[in-house]
Amino acid sequence: SAVISQKPSRDICQRGTSLTIQCQVDSQVTMMFWYRQQPGQSLTLIATANQGSEATYESGFVIDKFPISRPNLTFSTLTVSNMSPEDSSIYLCSARQGMNTEAFFGQGTRLTVV
Amino acid sequence: SQQGEEDPQALSIQEGENATMNCSYKTSINNLQWYRQNSGRGLVHLILIRSNEREKHSGRLRVTLDTSKKSSSLLITASRAADTASYFCAGGYFGNEKLTFGTGTRLTIIP
Numbered sequence: 001s002a003v004i005s006q007k008p009s010r011d012i013c014q015r016g017t018s019l020t021i022q023c024q025v026d027s028q029v030t031m032m033f034w035y036r037q038q039p040g041q042s043l044t045l046i047a048t049a050n051q052g053s054e055a056t057y058e059s060g061f062v063i064d065k066f067p068i069s070r071p072n073l074t075f076s077t078l079t080v081s082n083m084s085p086e087d088s089s090i091y092l093c094s095a096r097q098g099m100n101t102e103a104f105f106g107q108g109t110r111l112t113v114v
Numbered sequence: 115s116q117q118g119e120e121d122p123q124a125l126s127i128q129e130g131e132n133a134t135m136n137c138s139y140k141t142s143i144n145n146l147q148w149y150r151q152n153s154g155r156g157l158v159h160l161i162l163i164r165s166n167e168r169e170k171h172s173g174r175l176r177v178t179l180d181t182s183k184k185s186s187s188l189l190i191t192a193s194r195a196a197d198t199a200s201y202f203c204a205g206g207y208f209g210n211e212k213l214t215f216g217t218g219t220r221l222t223i224i225p
Contacts (some may be wrong), residue, residue, distance in 0.1 A: 004156075031211050042117065042202065043157075043215040092156065099211050100145055100164065103204070105156035 002027050006093050006106025013083055013113050020079045021109045023093030028073035034066070035092040037108070043092065049076040083113045118203055118216035126222040133190045135219040137203030138183075145206040146179055146186045147213065150199045157202065160188075190221075198223045 003026040013019050023032065032049040047055040047068055055068035070076040080087050093106040118139040127133055137146070145164045149157040163170045163179045163186070170177045176189040190197055200220050204213040 006156075033212060035215075040220075042217050045212055045214070048212060094157075094213075096211065096213075099206060100162075102147060102159040102162055103149075103157075103213055104159070107156040 002029055002095055002097075002104045004093055004095060004104055004106040006109060008109055009107060010110040011112070013111065015084050015113055017083055018079055018081045019083065019111060020077050021091055021093070023076045023078070023095075023106055025074045025095050025104075029095040029097055030073075031096040031098075032070060032076045033094040033096075033103075034068060034076070034078045035094060037090040037092060039090075046078070046091075049078075080111065083111075085113045087111065088113045117214055118205055120201075120203060120216040120219045122219060123217070124220045124222070126224060127193060129193055129195055129223050129225050131193055133193050133197070133221055133223075135188045135201050135203075135221070137186045137188070137216050139186075139203075139205045139214075139216070140184065141205075141207065142181070142184075143205045144208045146177075147204045147206065148175075148177060148186075148188050149202045149204060149215075151202065151218075152199045160201075193221075193223045195223050195225050197221060 005024045034046040035043040037043050045058050046061045047057040049070040051070045067079045091109045094103045096103045120137050147162045148160040151157045174191045179186045200218050202218045203216040
C-alpha cells in the first residue's frame with residue numbers, strides 16, 4: 001500500500017493568481033495522476049504525471065493552465081494557473097503501481113477562487 | 115467518453131439492510147474497481163475484480179462482474195451508519211494505465 005500526503009488541504013485564492021498543490025507518496029510508485037472533482041460529481045482525470053518527462057493531459061486540459069511536475073518516483077505537483085471561479089473544485093492526487101492494481105488517493109485539496 | 119454510469123444516483127436504507135449499487139461501462143475492461151469517498155475527501159479502495167473473474171468477496175462486500183453485459187454490482191450486507199458515503203466504480207482498460215470513474219452512488223444509512 002501507499003500513503004499519500006497532499007497539501008494544502010484547502011485554500012481560498014484570488015482570481016488571476018496561481019496555486020501549487022503538492023503530492024508526496026511514502027514509497028516509490030510507477031504512476032501518478034491528478035484528478036478534479038466538482039462538488040457532488042465524479043472524478044475527472046486532468047493528466048498523468050510522468051517521471052522525468054512532460055505530463056500527459058486529457059482532452060480539455062492544457063499544460064499552460066495546469067502545469068505538472070514529477071521530478072522523482074515519490075513526488076508531484078499540480079499548479080492551477082491564472083485562476084478563475086470556475087476552477088473552484090477539489091483536486092486529488094492518485095498513485096498506482098501497475099495497470100492491474102488499486103489506486104491510492106491523497107485527501108484532496110479544496111480550492112475556492114474568489 | 116469511457117465514463118461508466120452508476121445507479122441509483124442516491125440510495126437511502128435503514129441500518130442493517132443490504133445496499134446494492136450497479137455500474138455499467140462502455141468498452142472492454144482489464145479490471146473493475148470500487149471505491150468509497152466520505153464527504154468529498156480522498157477515495158478509499160474497496161475491491162478490484164479482474165475481467166476473468168465473476169465474483170469477489172471482501173468482508174461485508176460482494177462484487178459481481180458480467181463482462182457480456184458490461185456491468186458490475188456492489189453489494190454491502192448488514193449496512194452500518196459508517197457505510198454512509200459515495201461509492202464509485204472505476205474501469206481499468208487494456209494498455210492504459212489510467213482509471214475512468216463512474217458517476218457514483220450516494221449511499222445514506224439511516225440509523
